[in-house]
Amino acid sequence: MSISIEAKTQSVFDELAARQTWRFKHIVIIALVVAFLVWCADGVNLRPREVFNAVPIIGDYFARMWPPKWGFVEQIWKPSLETLYVALWGNVLATIVGLPLGLLAASSVNHSSVLRSGAMGVLNVFRSISELIWAILFVAAVGLGPFPGALALGMNYGGILGRLYAEAIENVDKGPIEAMEATGASRLQVVLFAILPQALPQFVTYNLYWFEVGVRSATVLGMVGAGGIGFELITSIRLFEWREVGLILLFILGMVTIIDHASTFIRSRLY
């Protein structure tokens, strides 16, 4: 004897209704989350009204930046290029730091849990110290200029990229890995022929994105003496030369936009 479709439908429908009624549990969880957020709001001194008051003030600063002081181009094109160099070499160093550590931190490559947590620990240290702190340390160690900036990005982004590489490696399709193992390939051969080809597009995507982040970041590094356009920026701000600041911000916007388009193009050719 089979139950009619109507009866089956009704019983599942009733179960659905029962599942969807809000239980006491849900209400408690939501109340707790809201309470926690309110508590944290106190911690950040959240004052919504002042955000509205701030709008005209910020607007005023931007108004003072217009029109940009075009003649200032002469002084900032060189530091702008330097910023790009810093970001580029920061990225190269980050890859050199991140790739081996990322491989060691991936469970599908490195089966020793001791070595793995060691690599993860190093990555965590590199990552948790921000590039600005690294820059201050390196300026003290190797002197002023773009070089400590690139080193600082290399360390901090090395930690970030390593973590991302490891994730990309762990997410590759396992089928080809099994196939390589079945041919009698060594561990390293499996990495070279099954894992890296699959993870490579992801690696490049991360690198391109962190290059863009690096350009923005490198503008700040200049403020602590690590080269690039940031030094000009902080000087202009200190001298209240807002029209110079306007031009510098336009330059940064231009660089980031160009890199964004370039990386979209490169990624479209990649897969």
Add this chain to the structure above:
Amino acid sequence: MDQPMLMPNTTKTKTILSVQDLTKSYGGAIHALRGINVDVHEGEFLVILGPSGAGKSTLLRCLNRLVEPTSGKILHNGEEITGKRVNLRALRQEFGMVFQQFNLVKRLSVLTNVLTGRLGYRSTWRSLFYNFSKEDKKIAIESLARVNMEHKAFQRADTLSGGEQQRVAIARALAQQPTIILADEPVASLDPKIARQVLNYLKQVTHELGITVICNLHQVEYTREFAERIVGMSRGKVVFEGTAEDLTDEILHRIYYKDPDEEEKNGK
């Protein structure tokens, strides 16, 4: 093939879809469809049989405009559904689709997957909070019950076996309350026993509801067992139309091995 082969009695049944001189080429070089003429009768279980690369999938996807045909016409109940002025959302509500790889959202529950069959009927902003109306839920659960999958309604889709997933996918197509179901190699990744079970469900349920099925298959056995009418395709052309009885070895050879162009050159 200029003259039609054995044509079933078309006066008895209504033509629901009429494909006329349909072509599809990619970049002007690759010709997936080369002048397809097919009539589909209301309520029938039509199998499109052919080897991989014959253009079966392309033809199916032209019908609900997932693929834009290069030239030719498709009439749905006498109305043209090719061209720019057709409302695609409204059109696609009429066509349920079942895929070779099931295409369920694996992280969503079985029931939510079936409820997605109702999306064509709902405005986008009403879907923002993932809630569905009582009617939609009833329709979805009933569709699940028709393929005997209602007991798994609250499980995640990826906990089901392949055959079960395909039954859920059929339920999703049913929830759309379509007049036509397009099935693109629905059993190609299932074992023979499960494959027959899935095809049985597809045929039986659509029969009960009066839904027309156009089913792509490359397996001759299943075609013989389930097809009410067969269209044979080879290299972007229709090379056969008829029933299982007409599917002789010679016809099969024509579908699977012969080059339709050579046949034409040699004058048949």
